[in-house]
Amino acid sequence: MVRARSEERRADILRAALEVIAERGYRGATLGSVAERVGLTQQGLLHYYPTKEALLVAVLEERDRWDTSGGRDREGWRLDLLESLVEYNAMRAGIVQTFSALLGESVTDGHPAREFFTERYAQVRANMADVLRLEFGERLPGGLTPERAAPLLTAVMDGLQYQWLLDPAAVDMPGAFRDFLRLLHGSGGRG
Amino acid sequence: MVRARSEERRADILRAALEVIAERGYRGATLGSVAERVGLTQQGLLHYYPTKEALLVAVLEERDRWDTSGGRDREGWRLDLLESLVEYNAMRAGIVQTFSALLGESVTDGHPAREFFTERYAQVRANMADVLRLEFGERLPGGLTPERAAPLLTAVMDGLQYQWLLDPAAVDMPGAFRDFLRLLHGSGGRG
DNA sequence: CCTCACCTACCTGTAGATCGGTAGGTGACG
DNA sequence: CGTCACCTACCGATCTACAGGTAGGTGAGG
Incomplete structure (x- = not known):
């Protein structure tokens, strides 16, 4: 063999x-x-x-x-699976670090991974929109649509990763992500 | 001279x-x-x-x-100034790209900018918490505190930058940021 | 005339890539 | 069944190209 x-x-x-x-x-x-x-x-x-x-x-x-x-674009995730993903990532600093480093580099001119990430994020946003639609229907808090909220959801996941990688003790990545989901659920309202 | x-x-x-x-x-x-x-x-x-x-x-x-x-840690920003900052950034792709690239690199081992970013983000989060407290007091939608929401606000700004740098036409960075602020204001509620 | 702002020349290290091999296996065929 | 052609999986030597950094100048201005 x-x-x-x-x-x-x-x-x-x-x-x-x-x-x-x-x-x-x-x-x-x-x-x-x-x-x-x-x-x-x-x-x-x-x-x-x-x-x-x-x-x-x-x-x-x-x-x-x-x-x-992992089923990401076959039949899509659900929000709670995203939550698990973030928890999983929090135990896999290595992989997170690899792709955070690559994402950062990829915004520089002519980087070989640039096209990959550009296409990937378009796809991820579309996916996130599906997930959000499945969970919330057409209307989210703040008058948002799934399409408008999708970049935010994506941004939160990535942004939290950087903060967490830089200082894992200072940032509870899964907790913060759950906080964001709570925000999306609009539960609690104001003060 | x-x-x-x-x-x-x-x-x-x-x-x-x-x-x-x-x-x-x-x-x-x-x-x-x-x-x-x-x-x-x-x-x-x-x-x-x-x-x-x-x-x-x-x-x-x-x-x-x-x-x-710019007044960031002298007397702090207000949320609407953050909004202007994002709009300003959207016209200055160069600078955004510089620091997004550096942030990405900085998560790799022994990078000379790592300490800088680690400290900087701690400071930024503290600042964001102040801004949020000024705007919302102690209680935000979803039962969040300013301290819990601060990493999210930070993450959204950074995450949106990457998406925007990769594909400026696909992501309306200032618009998306305003969307997030709307989410924080909890306006509209559900449905 | 001395110092600051530079340059020429150069050294050392390292990275990606090519070239030419060698050792071991596999398969076809007489 | 043996041997010849050929393939796979490598390694050593070497090429080219910079990269960062040093040493020692030169020339212009104060």
Whole structure:
């Protein structure tokens, strides 16, 4: 089973790449350091992924596969599943850090992950709108529509991640996210 | 007026550094490209800022000066001033991009801007809490306190910036921010 | 004439990538 | 069943390109 061995290697490499990118970002990551983690030389790594960018693409594709296999765009999430996702993320700083670092880099000119994130966020917003519609129908507090609230929901998740990564002790990410959901439910009204 | 000339140069360099960091992030930025933009050689630049990190520090310090001169922590903002800030940012993609890129990088291990952002966000949250307290008193919709809502307000601003930078046409940043404020005001209730 | 503002020349390190190999396996065929 | 062609999975050496930083100037102005 040469094939299987090869696939396993590739998976190992992707895992290592995830780690290294989390630690140093894509630009700061080196092929050598990824290779070292899998017990290969840089040249050995290039046998599997011919360029650094190809490796990044593979990482992003795996992310996509992971997201969608979680059921994200098959039949969509529900709000309480989003809550669980945030809780899950709070235990997986590594992955969060990888993609937060990549998102940050991706806004720079000509970054290889830029297109990926642009498309991804369009999709995520559409998804969030569905989730919100499922939960609230057409009308949300503040006179918002699901489409108008979707970018906010997305923004809160991302923004909280940065604050949490910078200072995990100072920010209760899942708690804050629940707070936001409470805000959406409009429960309690005012003072 | 040699002094003045020198200060002017430094200001030019900082401006150029802002630009280059926006385009390529800190790690991707090179001293040479910053220098070129001011009409200097790389070594000429090093005359003013002896290391790359010193240049970054200067950039961050200038940001701090800019923020605080705007009145941020002197006597604090009010919510409607935050709204104007977001509108202002929407016309200054360059600066937003610079600091979004830096924020993203800063979550990676040992990044020179990490401490800056960590402290900064603690301060920003405290500030936001003040703003919210001024506007709402102790009780916000959803039973939130100003302290609990502050990370959310912060997260929304940052998160929207990323979405907007990735696809300005798809996200109306100031509009979305106003939506969030409406949510905070709890106006409209449900249905 | 001395100091500030720069430049030329240069060093060292490192990154991504290419080239040319080698060792081990696999499959076809006489 | 053996051997020859060929493939996979690598490694060592090496190339090219910068990058950041140092050392030692030069020239203009005060």
